[in-house]
Amino acid sequence: MRSQEKRCVVRLPDAIKLALASEPRKAVVEVALLVEIHCLVCNRSTRVPEPILLEIAQYLQGVSTDVGLLRLVCTVCRSSFPFDYARRWEKVIGIADVPLDEKVNRAWFLITGECSNSCSPVTLIAIRPFGTASTSIEAEFPFWKKRITCSANHRLVKLTIHPVCLP
Numbered sequence: 001m002r003s004q005e006k007r008c009v010v011r012l013p014d015a016i017k018l019a020l021a022s023e024p025r026k027a028v029v030e031v032a033l034l035v036e037i038h039c040l041v042c043n044r045s046t047r048v049p050e051p052i053l054l055e056i057a058q059y060l061q062g063v064s065t066d067v068g069l070l071r072l073v074c075t076v077c078r079s080s081f082p083f084d085y086a087r088r089w090e091k092v093i094g095i096a097d098v099p100l101d102e103k104v105n106r107a108w109f110l111i112t113g114e115c116s117n118s119c120s121p122v123t124l125i126a127i128r129p130f131g132t133a134s135t136s137i138e139a140e141f142p143f144w145k146k147r148i149t150c151s152a153n154h155r156l157v158k159l160t161i162h163p164v165c166l167p
């Protein structure tokens with residue numbers, strides 16, 4: 001369980017460091033903010049540690065994709081909905097200890113969707129429970145094809161998972 005899907009390593013440059021003034025060297029507690037993301041279609045929520053959102057944004061910046069609005073795919077209804085990355089702070093609902101417990105940690109996948117009309121491909125992000133394998137994302141694809149369209153409202157006919165290898 002712990003060893004699979006290890007390619008999504010959580011880095012924590014943005015984690016808050018709380019240093020107690022009396023013991024500046026010893027008492028550094030690292031925590032991650034938890035962001036609650038609601039699906040705009042079915043309203044179900046997922047809690048995602050902020051460092052994971054940061055990791056997604058940094059990856060997308062690296063491949064020069066616009067990170068303003070992440071297009072997430074809901075775990076429950078498998079529709080896609082936009083998430084405003086820049087306003088993620090407004091959705092903070094708590095904190096989690098670092099290193100992240102498996103219950104709050106998340107795996108994420110980058111998927112490109114193409115319609116049959118040669119529109120530009122859409123970049124989709126699936127955030128799933130830690131340990132989710134890419135084969136279970138592929139198993140969702142028939143549902144995605146029914147519910148997700150390109151920006152011109154054509155059905156997606158081809159979905160491709162991209163291996164995300166972070167340094």
Ligand SMILES: [Zn+2]
Pocket residue numbers: 039040041042043044074075076077078079
């Ligand atoms: Zn949903």
Ligand SMILES: [Zn+2]
Pocket residue numbers: 115116117118119150151152153154
């Ligand atoms: Zn299209």
